[in-house]
Structure formats: C-alpha cells, structure tokens
Amino acid sequence: MSAFVEIDHVDQVFPMPNGGKYIALKNITLDIQKGEFITLLGHSGCGKSTLLNIVAGLAKPSAGGVILAGKQVTEPGPDRMVVFQNYSLLPWLTVRENIALAVNRVMRDQSAAERAAIVDQHIDMVKLRPAADKRPGQLSGGMKQRVAIARALSIRPKLLLLDEPFGALDALTRSGLQDQLMQIAQEHQLTCIMVTHDVDEALLLSDRIVMLTNGPESYIGQILDVPFERPRERLEVVNHPSYYAMRTEIVYFLNQQKQAKKRKLVAAEPIARNGLEKVNLDIGFVPLTDCAPLAIAKEKGLFEKYGLEQVTLSREPNWKAIADGITTGRLDAAQMIAGMPLGLTLGMNGKPPVPVVTGLVMSRNGNAITLSKRFYHDGVRTLEDLKEAIARTSDKVPTLAAVHPASMHNLMLRHWLASGGIDPDKDVNIVMIPPPQMAIALKSGTIDGYCVGEPWNSRAVQEGTGFVIATDLDIWSGHLEKVLGVREDWAARYPNTHLALVKALLEACEYCDDRRNREELVEILARPDYVGVDPAYLRPGLVTPYDRGTDAEPEQLLRFNQFYVDRTNCPYRVEGLWIMTQLARWGIAPFPRNWLDILNRTRRVDVFGAAARDLGLPDIEPNRGIVTFADGSVFNPDDPIGYLNNLTIKHDNVRIEEISIDPPVAAITH
C-alpha cells in the first residue's frame, strides 16, 4: 500500500551571495499514513520549516518531490492548509471574514447559506463566537491562533500543516490549544505535519517524531515512534512509564546536535597547486581483488586528472599496518575494511579514539567463507551441517580466521555463525591472519576455515584445500566492503584534496564495474605492484563463474565484485550504524550512546555527494530504512540499542557508553 503522503528524496539547495550553494536539506524521504500525526523536530535552522513549505507547495524542492494521495505537489493548494507560525490573519478582516474568505473560495459550489453555516460551525468549534466580529488586532495571541486553526479546518484539508503553531503563546494558552488540536485531529482523523522544537508538545501530539539533524545537508537522523494510546490525556501521557525515556532520547538527540554545532574543526591548509592543498599523497592498500579502484585510478591517470600529481600507492602487508599508517600519519589515505574507520573512531580494543572518516565506499561484496576440504568430506554442506560437525567433535574447537577485528569478514563470519546458533566466541576459535596468508595457513592445517576477499578463496579452491560454504551474497547481499578512510583532521586540513581523491576513485569505481574492462582489471591486478598472483586466481567471480570447490557447477555471480552499480559508493549511514552494533556485539568497541553524532562525523555523505555531483553522477543516499539479512533477521536503524539488546548470541559484556572523540581541551590550547 502506498502512503498517503510520500516525501521522496527531497533536496533543497539555496544559492549563496558568493556564488556558492547552501544545501539545506539532503535526501529527505518519509512516508506518512492517513490519519497520522507527524512532528518535525530539530534545532532552528535545520530546515524543518523549509520542508513543511515544500510539502505545502510554497517552496519548490531542488530535487525530489512530494506526492499527496497519488498526486504530485506542484503548487500550494487548500488541500494542504497551513497554520502559520504568526497566524497570518488578514488584519483588515474580522474573524468571521477571515474564515469566510477561505470557505467562500474553497467551497464555492455550495450555497451562501451552507458556507455561512460552515463558518459559524468553525467559529463555535474554537469557541470564538463572542469575538466573531472583531478584527485580529483586538484579539490575544491565543485567540488569533484559534482563528487560524478554525480557518484551516473549515476548508477540510486533506493534510494539515502546522508551523510552530503555539511557539509564541504562554504556557497555559498553549496547553489549552494543544488539547483542542488533539481532540479535533482525533475527531476528524486529520493527517497532520507539525514543526516544533517543544519536546513535550511533540510527545503529546505525535504518532511519530521525525528528528532532523543540523544543516547544512540536514537529513532525518532518527524517527521515534510514540506508542501512547489514543485518545490521549495529557496527564496519562506524562505519567506513561516510557514517557521519560522517550523524552530523554529526544533531548539527547537535540543536545548532540547542539554540541556538533559548537565544534570547531582544524582550519584548511592554503592551496598548493591545482586548486588543492596537497598533491602528493601516500595511499595504503592491501593486495586483494577489491583494491582494483586504486590500481585503475593509478594506471589510468585518474589521480592526475583531478590534480593529484604524485600519488604513491603503498602495498601494506596487513590491515594493522594500514591502521597504524593512518593513525601515525605515515599514510594520507587508505583503502580500509568497512569497520576500520568506525573501529578507530571508537577506540577499539581499548586504544584511544582516532576519528577516521569515510567519504566513499569503494566496493561491495567480494568475500566468501572457505572451510577446509576436511569438513566437505565429512558431509558439511550448510551452516546446520557445520553446527552438527562442531557438536560431534566437542573435544576439538575449530579455528577460523578473519583478517582484522573490525573487518566485514570478522563481523559477517560471526553474524553468519550466530545465525546458525554457533557462538563464535565459544564454539569456535577466531583468529586474525593477513589475507595473503590465509590459503597457506589452511593448507598447513593451522586453521580450519576463514572468511576473506578474493583471490584468497579461489586459491584454496583451486589448490583443492578448501571449499566455499557461503559467499557474502548468501549472508548480506550488497554489504559494503572496502572504503576510503582518512583521518578527520586530515579531511579538515585538506578538504579539496579529499574531494579530488574521492572523485578520482569514484570514476575508477565506475570503470571497474564495467564488465568489458574486467579482463584488463585481471591483467593489472596480477602485476607484482598490486596483488601479484596468477590471474587464474583473480578471475572467478570477477570475470568468470564462481567456483565454490564443491560438486556444484560454477555459478555466474554478477554482483560478486560490485564497484559502482546499485549505489555502491555512498557511505550509507545505516550501514555504519549496523557495523557499530556489531563491534559492540562482539566486544571489539563499545556502542556509542552518541551514535548519531559519530555517524554524522564519520560517514561523509556530503563529500561523496559533492564528488558525485561534480562528476554528474547521482548523489542519492539509499533510503533510510530497515535492513534485512539473508537469514531473515532485520535491523531497525531507529532503535540500534534495542537491536543490540535483543540479540541472543553476543559478547558477555556489551558496553554502551558515551564516547567523546573530540581531542581534550588541553591539546587544542598548545
């Protein structure tokens, strides 16, 4: 069923006097059901009134649109009546005339007597009969707002839009009007969108509270469902057991936003050459098939194309070296496993937090779980078989390997095991081994299986030592895999360089995904500068059908290495949130109570968006919504802590704490 109101990928961009652009709203997507009462909440300047004006048709979005009951909103109309913040009554008309102006216009097919009756009925509804022939100048603020509400309701709008309707009123008048509005909305089954920054008002009136982050590029940070029964009574609502918790949640959100506003970043360095602050970059990578975008950007001169004249690609032995290179500043940027920027930001394994940001996802999928052929001979074909096999040999705990605690391999291997009822911390032993050593370790029998990217699965398959029990398409198809990571202060010092780097790699990603270029990719990656292996190991999945090393025929997996298609490249915030829940789930890092702020800082959707727009590519972040995994489990981004609490298999001590990633004050003053 389609929603009553669909706000579909709305962007609002304002030109600035200096010729630049101010992106007020970015990618706002929201479905509203009939009869629902929605509140838009956020600090002033976050664009909530702009959004309301877009729904009203008073402002045109720069991109995206609004659909009301199946029809696109193109201009203002009485089906979306607005109750304006400052009442907007015409001062030269009486109360009755103000309402009549609306009724006479909108209901012009009815007789004059019928229209007069409607006007009277609505004057009575807001209890203003004694003041019906007075002009607005003679009324109090509360009375004026009642007239405005009566005027809005008199024309039977499909959607009622309220822009901070009670903001200017004293507390007593306000609560009286709130009760009245609630009653009217209930009686007429009105669909309402209200803008406010009053938390209690939002909780009392709304079915859902949509919280917008601060601008620029405001987006929906969190949506809170308000489950109180209707009809509501003010006191019942306030005394509801979950009222206080919800209120805290909202206030916490607003405080986080306020803090983010105050934060000062490092100033940008002066421009050196080509409009960039820095043109010589050291970029780290680990030899894997999905380092292809870096290799292509280098070989095809894409770095130079965007002004980065001296890029050195540094081939690192393992992910730990990448992490160290970035934290010490030896590397400017690096290809990273998806969880690494967040892991470093949160201070995984007890290390001090080093904020690292992601402006580009370079690849999706591309991993597989390989088990020793021994399991295959024992009849293990599925996860259930594996569980039984482990149970059979209770004296021996199998050792499985991943590449880094914060890598998607580790998180997905654990998620996969847990979904089959295998506790990755108790039923198996998980160790960390660099990707190029996986196949050798399996061959030597040090480990019994691993999760890694290509070509290291195909190598074991082709050498006959292992078989692929699951690819990530079987666990979470389309998950993010490798990202571009730079330190937050680096991004602040070299903003144009960062943007140029993202552009160069984005163009490289597009090149890599074109299947006509895949043979060339294999040829380049096989060189010793990059992966340095036999091309035969690189082809499966990337070019040729994927061979799992089982009896099954090799299968063509078109999305096995995904570099560009299907919105690969946006550092989608919800995915970042899921990663943080997993880091906490397995005790790698605490889950930040201030997750929204962490996401906002580390997922640089704005940098990706700017790069995509410069390249003429779509800059849309995927719809914020529930993530469904192959095992049927779901992740709701509005309640990450609830998700974490509901997981049965997890680390004994899942920590949830406020994580401050700002440098201590003393460090700044030095």
Added chain:
Amino acid sequence: MTAELSRRSNNSLATMLFTMLGRSIKRLVPTAIALFILLALWQALCSAPDASLPGPVQVVQDTWELIVDPFYQGEGTDQGLFWQLIASLKRVAVGYTLAAIVGIAVGILIGVSLLMFQALDPIFQVLRTVPPLAWLPIALAAFKDSQPAAIFVIFITAIWPIVINTAVGVQNIPQDYNNVAKVLQLSRMDYFFKVLLPATVPYIFTGLKIAIGLSWLAIVAAEMLTGGVGIGFFIWDAYNSGSNSEVILAIVYVGIVGLLLNAIIGYIASRVVPEEQK
C-alpha cells in the same frame, strides 16, 4: 486666523482641527508667542521710511479691500482672491486626480511584476528628479495652450511619489498574506481587493500626501509663467504693478491652502487606512 478659515471650509474638519488644537493647547501657546514676536520683528525692520518691503500693519492696510471681498468678480484676471485660489485649485484637482489614477495603477503594476519594475524603475528615478518647471516648455510646445500645460506640470510633479510609494507598498505586502492567498488559491479579484489593496493603502496615502504638497508648490510656479486667473499669476501681476503688500497677502493664502490640502488628505487617510496598519 487658521481656525477662522477652517471653520468656513468644512465642519467635521474643523472639529477635528479643534480637537487637535485642544489636545495640543500647550504646544499652541509657544507658537502664538513665536508668531507675535515674528510679526513684531517684521514690523520693526520695515518701519523705516525707506524700507523696500511693507510691514504687517502696512500690508493689512494696503490689502484691506482684497481681504474683505474675496468674492469680487471683475474683468479678465481682475478677480477676488477666492476666485484666484479656486482657479488654481481646479488645475491642481484635475492634474492631481489624473496623477493619482495613473500613479496608483502604474505603481501596482511595477510592484507586482518584477520585470516591469526592472524595466521602468530606473527611468522613473531619472524623471522624478526633473524640476516641475523644466517640463513647462515641453508641455506648452505639445499642448499649444497654457491651461493643459499647467495641468500637465501638476500631473508630472505629483505622479512620482504616488508611483514609487505604491510600488513599495505592493512589494512590502507581508509574505504571510501572500502565502495565505497562495494556499487558498484566491482568485485575482479576491487577491486584489482582499489582500493587495488593503495592504498597500497606507503606502498609497503616504504617496498621495507627498504628492499634494508638491502639486501645490508646482502650480504657483507654473501659473506665474502661464498667466490667466490663478494665485500664481496674481502674485506675479502684483509684483509687476509694484504692490508688495498684495504679494505678501497672497503668500499667506498660499501657505494656508497648502496646509489645508495636506490636512484633507490626512483626514481621508485616517478614514480609509485600516486601524491595524497605522
């Protein structure tokens, strides 16, 4: 003298003036004293036998005939002061009314349409700085008659403040009111009469008030050059015949009439402009 004249012209206007006077009686006392000192000073300065201008007593003596019989009707330009003023006021009435009609219409047009505003505003800004009398030769050349030429000068003098103030008024209609009109999808007629006009009226009257003052300034000057019956030519004629007393009397009348014109427009504005917008 002020009170005396106003009582003759309009009853309710007089009441209004009286209440105004009553309210500011304290302010009036200093004015009366100042006036007295001024007259005394003037008398003192001009009491010398070789003074080039007459003193106030002399003026009243010389022009007593004109003061007591303003309705005298003679031949040609030999008319009582009342008829001279009426002749001037008629010209102002025609020119000013035309300026108000055209000015409000053009003001609304350029206020509503940004394109029209951008096209016409610079031209208006240049034209409005042209002194009224500079138009007279052109007007005489075009109309080949002094009467329409004088009216044209009034028209062209009065129109600019009306146009500009009306346009500003339309541009300054609060966005809230326009939003209401847009959301309700008001018809053009409804929008014009229920929103645009009431919201703009205060600005229109500001323009009208400035314009009436300018018109009266311009008519006196124009009549001096065009001749015929009218207070301007009366002054010029009196000067040429060496009667400085008559010139001074006419100047007093011109001042008083100018004050009255302003008061009349102010009074109309007070009745028309909505209470909430004052």
